[in-house]
Amino acid sequence: MSGGSRSAGPSGESASFDVFLEGWLARQEHYLDELLCTSENCNGAGEEDLQDLVYRVLNHYQQYYEKKSQLIHQNVTLAFSPPWFSSLERSFLWVAGFKPSLAFRVVRDSVRDLTPNQATGMRSLIEVTRMEEKTLNDDMAKIQESVGAPSWMELARRQDRLVDTEKTEGNVAVRQLNSSLVTVVSNADMLRTRTVARVVEILNPVQSVRYLIAVAQLQLKVRSLGFSMQRQSES
Numbered sequence: 001m002s003g004g005s006r007s008a009g010p011s012g013e014s015a016s017f018d019v020f021l022e023g024w025l026a027r028q029e030h031y032l033d034e035l036l037c038t039s040e041n042c043n044g045a046g047e048e049d050l051q052d053l054v055y056r057v058l059n060h061y062q063q064y065y066e067k068k069s070q071l072i073h074q075n076v077t078l079a080f081s082p083p084w085f086s087s088l089e090r091s092f093l094w095v096a097g098f099k100p101s102l103a104f105r106v107v108r109d110s111v112r113d114l115t116p117n118q119a120t121g122m123r124s125l126i127e128v129t130r131m132e133e134k135t136l137n138d139d140m141a142k143i144q145e146s147v148g149a150p151s152w153m154e155l156a157r158r159q160d161r162l163v164d165t166e167k168t169e170g171n172v173a174v175r176q177l178n179s180s181l182v183t184v185v186s187n188a189d190m191l192r193t194r195t196v197a198r199v200v201e202i203l204n205p206v207q208s209v210r211y212l213i214a215v216a217q218l219q220l221k222v223r224s225l226g227f228s229m230q231r232q233s234e235s
Contacts, residue, residue: 032216050205086226095188100195110214
């Protein structure tokens with residue numbers, strides 16, 4: 001199942017993204033079924049058909065990030081503690097999403113037949129990705145230092161609760177904070193999508209199908225388990 005009982009979140013941006021996510025997850029389950037069916041019959045599928053399926057799945061993920069981009073420009077703080085995620089899912093968040101290097105752990109577990117050239121390419125990509133992750137970690141640290149950790153998130157969250165006079169005094173600081181956060185999250189999301197795309201470029205179509213199966217299964221499993229744990233704790 002794609003979801004479960006969620007705690008009621010704020011209206012507006014949160015409700016809109018929640019509705020989008022439910023539909024997106026339903027489509028993801030359909031893509032997973034198609035990937036599994038194709039994987040079982042890879043010998044009967046042409047390379048062009050496999051590439052088309054991989055392209056459609058990657059485009060599905062791109063739709064998620066396009067919608068998320070709209071969200072973070074409206075209310076970036078929601079991306080750091082999304083009410084539509086379970087506590088377990090939120091525990092995996094790194095700069096408001098999965099850590100890009102997680103993609104390589106999935107490759108390791110799902111693709112065991114890399115050629116020497118592929119292995120070399122993957123090692124190079126791992127090194128580059130980790131360097132970019134470090135840069136983003138440094139950027140987040142600078143933001144936290146500039147507003148005094150750990151109050152930087154609370155400052156942004158309080159904005160809607162401030163009275164008009166307080167808003168006038170705090171607007172500049174909050175706008176600067178939000179702008180910095182939007183930039184970092186946008187860069188992190190670009191790194192996430194770029195990393196997966198580069199992994200697929202290294203893999204052949206059959207390997208890419210197996211990889212994308214593992215990615216979808218991991219996400220859906222964590223989501224299902226997270227809401228199961230949440231229901232048990234609430235009962």
